[in-house]
Amino acid sequence: MRLSLSSRARSPRAPGRAPQVLAAATTLAVLVTGAVGAATAQAASPVPAAATTPCAAPWSATPAYSGGATVSYQGQNFRAKWWTQNQAPSTSPDAPWQSLGACGDGPTTEPTTEPTTEPTTEPTTEPTTEPTTSPSTNPHEKCRPDGMVQTPGVDTPYCDVYDEAGREKLPNGLDRRVIGYFTSWRTGANDQPRYLASDIPWTKISHINYAFAHVDGQNKVSVNASAPGNVATDTTWPGVAGAEMDPSLPYEGHFNLLAKYKKANPGVKVIPAVGGWAETGGYFDAAGNRVASGGFYTMTESQAKIDTFADSVVAFVREYGFDGIDIDYEYPTSNNQAGNPDDFHISDKRRGQLFKGYIDLMRTLREKLDVAGAQDGEYYMLTTATPSSGWLLRGMEVYQVTQYTDYVNMMTYDLHGAWNEYVGGNGALFDDGKDPELAAGGVYTAYKGIGYLNGDWSSHYFRGAMQGGRINLGVPFYTRGFQNVQGGTYGMGGRAPATASTKCPAGTNNKCGDGADGIDNLWYDSDPQGVAIPAGANPIWHVLNLEKGVVGDYAAAYKVPTTIQGSYERHFDPVTKNEWWWNAQTKTFLSGDADQAITAKADYVNSTGLGGLMIWELAGDYDYDQAKGQYEMGSSLVDIMHTKFSSSTPYGASKANADRPMPTKALDLDIRYTEFALGDNNYPISPKVVFTNNGAKDIPAGSLISFQYGTTDTGEMSDWSGLKTTVTAKGHTGDNVGGLDGDFHTVQFTVPTGGIPAGGSITNQLKWAMPAAQFSNVIVTVDGVAYSTTYDHLHGVTVVDLPATGGGTGGGDGGTGGTGSCTAPAWAAGTVYTGGTVVSHGGKVWTARYWNQNDTPGASAWGPWADGGAC
The missing domain is CATH 2.10.10.20 (Carbohydrate-binding module superfamily 5/12)
Structure with missing residues (x-):
């Protein structure tokens, strides 16, 4: 959430500055189309080698091979790394086979050198991690969440965290998650208010995300633990009640206190977050200087670097007793100049490959965490912070990582701010058809009135690819704001162009807004010269004091004015659920989530089946100190969440809704999405979608393939392939004022002449208008028999082959x-x-x-x- 990098200690995390620099570009790009080709990896050149070892039994396409099985193929012996079937041995690092060298009497080939790193799913230790069973034999399979990919051959201990419906087992009487980001930098320095692990409301929440770890110069996860005095592992707070260290642990700092309170509150999960706004494309060294190393952007360039990082994550989680890892990569998008401006020189020239690297990263982490979890007898979570703006998501293909994550935390805040002049809410839940930025960019006109800067649109984006229970709505316990606002309703919807003397931050094309400053900017960030950046950034407890006309005894410590001009009046919009404060005298507008917005969003989570709320950041919550007569750090907003979520019903656990019953028998059919245009040219969205039949029998011509996708699009999908792709049912039509009506549009096409042969594919170049995540709930109907597919990773289905005559009675419902x-x-x-x-x-x-x-x-x-x- 921040516009510069120089003031790490004060800075919130900036998930969404770039999505808002979009209006002008959107108007120009609506009619532009384009495509890019997919990159391919090159194998090592083979050289002749003499064979001295007898050949094992020949490989066959029919049997299933468990990890450790040995076969021969084309003059080489191979050993299975994990469970596999119908995948011919090869020396590719991604293959399920490891070459044991030449066999038999004749010459063959083998790589000139040994691989420098193990494949992504190769266990990191010796025999104990070698998979020995097919995924279907995992006794924990009954607890696997619907839609989550299985790591082949690994008995992932899902039941450690999930029940037999695939729902996460939550602590503190909660039916939905309450996830709070706990930041490392509110340590009480310079007499500013302190927020330590002892201040977290442990009995009211379900998860804590520690912000932040980073990717270091060796492509490993790090918190500078080797540096004396680092806050994560080598700081103490003598004399602070509740901050006494646990002497049984070999480290101190935040990690010691988190482990101490976690032990006292079993069931609450503690997960470190890696990256964030400032440390996506680099990291801060032990002296507090930022190193522009490339971070996620360069680490994900090769599988070897990804393996190094993922192995370090496993070691990191084990060393400190964490429950998993949270990836805050901001952002792997192909849009030009997206993310932190300080990283544009790194990210922009790689933008065509960033999302592929993100997929490889998340897949590798899932596999290695599953292997480690099977070893350790506990499940390690993999979560990710996701953007929420349609502009950023347009450059992130169809978000093909949802199958690897336990859940996504949507950064549904920073939807408006002083990176441009359009005055809007920090974290609107719904669109009202009047968002000033979207209106200026012609978005409503281009997309049938649908606005995409709100939490409901974002929720439906991810709902198209995963069940509601694996989606968490982000809420801001802080404000964004403007001053000298012109027009609008109590400022909302107005304009606040920067003054002539304003030096706009990088990445805004010198068209920034007039951000609120002084006492209206308590949690300010600084530019490289140490000057406060006006942004209207405040904890909620501070704006509540402003509303009461109270300066607060902390103001001097933050070096802001200690006097107030004018008065602050709170407003709440019943349509968008925006909450904001308006000072008519100074024309100051500050927007964030207090009790009215949080109540509305908790009700929304309960009514839609979402998994919960994610908070940035816990230190912005408030209580009232009667003796001092002021608001301070507290837990009042978390209390609202706990009350709402401890009296609700369980969250949605199935990808498909009740009106689309999925067949219990599935064909081995996969879907890949290829050749997306770069985000700024991705109009319409028109990838080549490849449907691959991994089964032993052909899928005949005339079969129907039906699937669903999210209502974030206008619902007019068609194709350029001549397959007559048709939308058979729309889940929503018209604008989205007050919210989208349904979750899915339903689409179908007929398999063309030639069918989909066993082991073969067909390609359908589909096109649609607005960003939508992966397709879901795929049904293939063959000779009147309906089948699910392995693509959906559904819970509780049986994989079958088609009978010899096609569909017949061999499977489906x-x-x-x-x-x-x-x-x-x-x-x-x-x-x-x-x-x-x-x-x-x-x-x-x-x-x-x-x-x-x-x-x-x-x-x-x-x-x-x-x-x-x-x-």
């Missing part, structure tokens, strides 16, 4: 094979049927190819119903 008893619901005139719906009529089972109403099954061979045979 379709016909009964002519037993004389039709179990599917009877077709009824007047009822609306969507693609994939199964009915019975005239003694047969029928599957809808697409949306239809009053179309009698069997009336036409080319009609909307596929004949599934007698029942």
